[in-house]
Every structure is written in C-alpha cells, then in structure tokens.
Amino acid sequence: MVILRAFPLSFSIYWRMLLVFPVIIVALIVLGGLVGLLVLILAMLLPTVIVSVLVFALCMSFMTTPLLVGMRMGLIALGHTPRNTYGGLWGFAAMYGLVMALLTTVITAIVLIVSSFLFGFAPMSPGLGGADILMALSQNSTLATGLFITINLIPFCIFAALMMPMAASSIGKDTNGERHTPFAGFGKGFIPVVVLMLVAQAVNIAAMVIIPTVFASIAGDATLMNALATMGRYRGGELPRGTGLLFAGIVLPYLVCALWTISLQCAAAVRVYADDCDATPPRPMPTPTDPDDGPVVEDIGALWRNRMPTTH
Template identity: 35%
Template sequence: MTFLRAIPFSFNILWRLALVFPFMIIALIMVGILAGFLVLLTAAVSPLLAVVIMGFFGVGASVLPTMVGTRLGLRARGASVRSSAFGLALPAIGYGLFEALCALLIMALGVAAYLFATSLTLEDFTQLTQMDEDVVIQQLMSVSPAITLSIFWVGGVLILGLRAALLMPLAGASIAADPSGRPHTPFYGFASEFLSLLPLVFLSYLLWGLAVPLAVAICYLLGFGDAVIAAANQIEMTGGNEALGLLGVETGVFIGIVVLVYLWAFSLQCAGGRWFI
C-alpha cells in the first residue's frame, strides 16, 4: 500500500525538486570541489585511501538529493522544519559515509565468498580490477556463472535494502526532527516500512539505469528520435568544445527528459519518507 501511494506523491515532489535543481547542482559542485581537494591531499600518501574518499563522497552526493526531496515532500505535508537548507550537508555526509562503509563491506564479503567458492586467488582478483567492467564480468562469468550471478544478485539486494532501511532516518534528518518533535535521533526509524520501501527503491534504481533509453523512446514518440541519435553520434565523433555547437533543440529536450527521469527516480525514494510524520 505504501508503494502504491508513494508513486503519485512522487510527482508532488518532482516539480518541487525540479525548481531547486540548479541550487542542488551548485551544492554538489561545492561538495565535489571539497572531495577533489581531499583526494589530491591523500593520493600522494595513499592512493587506496583516495579511492575510498571518492567513494564516500560519491554516496554522499546521492544522499543529498534524496534528503532535499524528502524535506520538500514533508514540508508539503505540513511538517515543521528545524534546520536550514545548509544543515542538510552534515547529515548527508554522515549517512553517506555509513552507507558507503556498508556497501564496501557488502562488496568485500562478496569478493570473499567468490574466492571461497571458486578457484580464483586474491592475486587473480587484483588483476581483474585493472580491466574494463565488461571484461571483468565476462571473466567472472567464465569461471562460474551460477556463483557470479548469485553474488551479484545477493549483493545488489543488500545494497538496495540498505537504502530502503535508511529512507526513514533520512526523512528525520531532512527536517532535523523526530515524529515526536524532538531533535533528530540518528537512525531513528531504521528499517521502518522496509518491505514497502524496498520495491520503491528498486524502481528508483531501475529508472536511473533506464533514464537514457526512456528518454530516447520518448523522443521517438515526439517524432525526433532519429535526430537525437544522429546528433549524439556527431557529438561523440567530434568531441571537445566543437561538440557544443552541435547541440540543438532536440538534444536539449533529450537532456531535459533525462534529467527529469533522474529527478523522478530520486522523488520516488523521497516519497517513501512521507510516512515519517
């Protein structure tokens, strides 16, 4: 029931999220600059630590739009907000770090399970990390398709489940308050409405993956799909600053549709927080 109610409410969040999108981009750019500065400082000491920091900030960057959208949705439902917009940064980074650490642990357990169940060694796995993603998947599938698919499936479900479990705490952090009116308690409501929110998160991630194909399909329905494909091919072949001159109305509409699909994906997760109050 929560899942079905969240979908129409997500459109109520979508248009609000679209209005603040430019400001959100500026905030993400500032976070990216900070992350880049920290990565440069740590790369000279430990490249591995630099990669970990990039991962932490990457997950944090996905948490921030979710918190912004959830805040907008809760305000639309009459919730009182106890923090400023700038107050979202710290909890977004904190929850982002937690989610990144958990995701890293899930991936590490997946690697350990794969090493235990197959004949690959840690050295073999290290060599795989230097290959392209498609090549890595082909290599893993050639070793054991069943084990590879099982680990990918279980790991993916765990990561999706983690985000679903965090939606209620993110809702509380977005307005800096618990339902009782007290200041936000970290992880309050963790895993609440989990079974209803899990398919919502799955749909959200599915939309992220299908954003470009969906935008292309919509462009074909609007009658200029071929023009978008042709422009994309020209831009890919041209590259550099000259490619900007190839952007036309059709490609602008295409980019706008992609952005809207991405924002709707975030809005779906944000809509899950409406039951926080």
C-alpha cells in the same frame, strides 16, 4: 498502505523539486569542485584504497543531498515543522554517505572473499590475475550471476534501510519529536521503500530507452547518430554542433523524469516517517507541582531554618 499513498505525495514533492533543482545542481557542482580538489590532494598522501572509499562516500553524499531536500519538502507538505535549516542537511548527507560507503565496502569485501573460495582460489593468491578470475567466473555462470546480483544489492539494501533515518534528519527531529538521533529508525518500512525504489529504477531504465527512441522518431535516426558521433569525437574546446539538440531532446527530458523518481523515493520515506509519528506516543511533559502539596522550598538555607525549633 505506504506504497499507494506515496504516489500522490510524490507529485506534491515533484513540483517543489522542479523549482529548486537548478539551485541544487549549481550547489553540487561548486561543492564537487572543491571536494575534487581535496581528493586530488589526499590521493598524493593516502593509499589508493582509502581514497577510493572516500570518493565512493562523496558520490553517495551527492546522491543523498537531493533526497534529503525532497524528504524535507514532503514532510513540510504534510505539516511537519523542521528543527534545522537547509544548511544543516550537508552534514547529514556527508555522514550517511560515508556510512553507506564503509558498510558497502566491508560487506562487499566479505562477499568477494567468501566467493573466491567457492570459485576454488584463495584471495590475494600469488600470481592471481584478472584472466584467472574471469576464467573462473566463465566456468560457473550461476555463481557468477549470483555474485553480481549480491554485490549490486548490497548498496541498494543499505540505502533503503537508511531512508527512514534520512527522513528524520531532513527536518532534524525523530518521530517522538526529539532532536534527530543518527540512524534512529534504521530499517523501518524496509519492504515498501524497497518496492518503490525498484519502481523508480524501472522508470529510470525505461526512460533511458524510450526518450532516445522518441527523439530519434521525431528528429530522425541520422540526426541522432550524427549528434552522438560528433560528441564522441569531442576533445575539448568549443562544444560541437548537436550538443544543444542532444541536451534539449534527451538529457533534459531524462532529468525531468529522473526528478520524479527521486520524488517517489522521497515520498516513500516520508510516508514511513509520518506513519511512525502517528504510532509513536508523544513524550510526556513534566507534571508541575501541585500547590496543594505544600510549599516548594528551593533554598537549602531556608529549608534548614524552617526545620529548626523556634527560640524566644
């Protein structure tokens, strides 16, 4: 069962991720700075909607990159040989990030348009403001809750459906051994992947509550509140006192915990990929010509001369 077998594999991925995670963070920061500069330039040239979609795509790409690295490590741990390099992962991360952003934007827009009619007002109506929308939402809490859940589930489900193709892209080949075809295997293993992604999200939420609570119980509530208040008043310049304490006591433990939840999601996709590899028959190799079938004449001229009658 994918769900149960993913947990042991997640720890095999986890210790490897701990070793390379600082390198990934530095690379993402450098790349993020370059991309951010590009976005600022595009913001002066393109409409706001297009720039927003691009920013969303970049965020999804940055989220995808650690997953691709973790999936690659998990597949290598299971004995799969990559056909690409780590540098090739950036292109797949950008591609899948852009696709997720576009699909999420289009589907969300459709959901909002349909919901607007259900709430009793046409989208893009003249004079329609935020207060009108909030009023309509407050008058129908059930529909508003359903709308909120739907909009949040859309990117989640798209991400889960793309986990199998992303696992294939991490080593550059599909389950049949051929070079990776984008989106091959879309939706495979969707249920176990969703379950493990939900487990990962639950662990993340629990960590956000438990880690500050443990820190406060050790350092004291006053220490935590003073450090947070000092950070809240930060306006640039030298970092305020308490920054290192917050990082060591809250941020760093949370990152260590979050790295395992990433490893768990990677393990889910790796297990689905490996199971599909076992179920996919290898591509048959071309059968060599049997020498007993007669000589193989590759030269057209020689073939023609052999068919000509012999003259004396």
